[in-house]
Amino acid sequence: MAADAVVIGSGPNGLVAANILADAGWEVVVLEAEPSPGGAARTAEITLPGFRHDLYSAFHPLAAASPALAGLDLGAHGLRWRHAPEVLAHVLPDDRAALLSRDLDRTAESVDRFAPGDGAAWRAEHDRYRAIRDDLLAALLRPFPPVRAGIGLLRTLGVGDALRAARMATMPVRRFGEETFDGEGARILLAGNAMHTDLGPNQAGSAVFGWLLAMLGQDVGFPVPEGGAGAITAALVSRLHARGGRVLCGRAVTKVLVARGRAVGVSTSDGEQVRAERAVLADVPAPALYLDLVSADLLPARLLEDVRRFDWDDATIKLDWALSGPIPWRAEEARLAGTVHLGVDLDGLVRADADLGQARVPGEPFLLLGQMTTADPSRSPAGTESAWLYSHVPRGGDWTDERLRGWTDRVEGIIERHAPGFRDLIAGRVISGPRDLQRGNRSLVDGAVNAGTAGIHQQLVFRPGPGLARADTVVERLFLAGASAHPGGGVHGAPGANAARAALAASGWYGPVYRAGMRRIHRVLHG
Incomplete structure (x- = not known):
């Protein structure tokens, strides 16, 4: 089997990459180890018939705002967004609650x-x-450095406010909340989201x-996709199929094939080679790509180090419930x-x-709960609720069935x-x-749902390690897409x-110059 591009993994990132390449006229094949596509965007009935549960990702503000997804027009392939009456409530121990609503007046009032005075401060934020929304999202989501978006931000903010924004980007959320708001309501909305x-x-x-x-x-x-997070996957797969791309499930990639310093294909667990x-684009964690799929003798020692x-980010425990009625919150x-x-x-x-931070299970855990039928009535029978909850726990714990119960x-x-x-x-x-969680999606290593810490030591030019914050790797024609x-x-x-x-x-007309530049940069970075 051969294609212009082989994509390893059918999570949202792999499927987005495949669609963009198919739009450019490339023949694309996506190889997925699991029996069904989707990565962390999958839905199934795992409790009772009629109750649909998102197995991993559930609410999708970044998807709704993403320029990458917006450019694919997934609505034409069946994706429909649904909203709960309100966005988020943080319930404090004394049952007071701070409300985040799409209605700015309601958030300000809360x-x-x-x-x-905090309502006016929230409106100002x-x-x-x-004022900077589009440039900000482009700066955050495009390859680093975001030259065009950065110029747009600087033009809008001016030098002084740009420096203040840069300061905020490095701040702890508690300090930012204290500087910006007087009350616990707005502060807890910011900190809870962090x-x-x-x-x-x-x-x-x-x-x-x-x-x-x-x-x-x-x-x-x-927002949530109507019918479940799997609807995002279904729309991406449908779009890719319409452009001639293929998604093959149950095909675990075991090795990236490299010849003369270039990725030329992959081998799968059944012994097949796909040219x-x-x-080759890898929608897998960076450690899996470099430590498992590419031969170590092809990689610089500094890169492997x-x-x-x-x-990684913290481990996670997740609960899914089929409830006979809505949760009776005070x-x-x-x-x-x-x-x-x-x-x-x-x-x-x-x-x-x-x-x-001290590898202890929190004595008072922060709980993040989703009421999916409240957001999308198709998730469970009328009058019931499909709900889930997750919380972070230390990595490496021995979570026996008894301990989980x-x-x-x-x-x-x-x-x-x-x-x-x-x-x-x-x-x-x-x-x-x-x-x-890792058994169901091998990219969620020990239940790490964010694919690595969000700490500033592993963001931008430090993600996944010291480099360019670009998808290019030291192996030509091999790209990290996860x-x-x-x-x-x-x-x-x-x-x-x-x-x-x-x-x-x-691979474009200026490809030789581009590849030569990447080779020089990687030599400087990795020796």
Whole structure:
């Protein structure tokens, strides 16, 4: 078998890359190890018939705002977005709740209840976001350095405010919240959103993640695909098929074939070799690519050393429930929200992060819960709720079935305190520990859902290791297209899009110059 490009892995990044190459007229084949495509964007009935559960990624603000996905017009292939009545509620231990709504007035009113004047401050942050939205997203999601988007940001902000924005990008979210707002409501919305990564409130760089997710929630909400996250995969596969591309499942790639310093194809677990005439794109974690799929004698020692230091994010435990009715929250805001944060206040977030930093299971865990039927009625029978929850735990723990059940009982007790009667609604439940998540998707190594830490030591030119934050690798015609590449995790397709564009550049009319430049740069970086 042969194609212009072989894509390893059919997660959103691999499928985005395949679509962009197919648009350029390339013949593309995608090889997927699992029985079905999708990576972290898959949906199945795992509790009871009629209850559809997103196995991994569920809410998709980055997908809704992503330039890479917008350019593919997936609506023409069946993708439909749905929204809960409200975006997010953070329920505090005393059952007060801060609300993030797509209605700016409602968000402002909510944070104003915690401290008069915070509503106006929130509006000012949203105005700042709207002024730089397009350039900001391009700067974050395009290859580094983002020259055009950077010029646009500088033109809009001016030198002074650009420097202030750069300062904010390095700040802990707790400090940013204290400088910007007086009350706990707005501060907890920012800090809780930062905890979608592995960055705690006092860690450098957490402010930009919390602020961006909060502003995206204000702007596009936390939408869900109608029918489940698998609808994103189905639309990408449908689009690719319409352009002649192929997706072959149950084909685990075991080796990238290299000849004269160039990737020329792959071998699969059944012994087949698939030739790649122009490029191999790997939608796999960087350690899997460099330590498992490419022969070590083809790689610089410094590169291998860097990859062995790759820093994963925290492990994860996930619960999925089939509920016989909506969760009876005491806080009215939580009844309307698709996403609910609970378990701790801002000081509690700090304690939970400190526990994780010392390899302890948090005594007071931060819980992130999704009410999927609230957001999309097609997820379960009328009058019921398909819900899930995840929380971070230290990496490397021995999560036996008994230990997972004990953790689950404690977590469900926390929900019960905020929603009396919750336990009586549980009709079905699935517990997924870190090893279970990795078994279902081998890219979620030990339950790391963000494909590597969001810490600033592994972002931009440090992702996945010291380099260019580009998809090009030291092996010509081999490109890293997975979420461990810049700009990182999330269903936005940017790593795949960046890899596809790099492959097109390397094979274009100026390809010899491009490839020569990459060779020189890699020699400088890796020796």
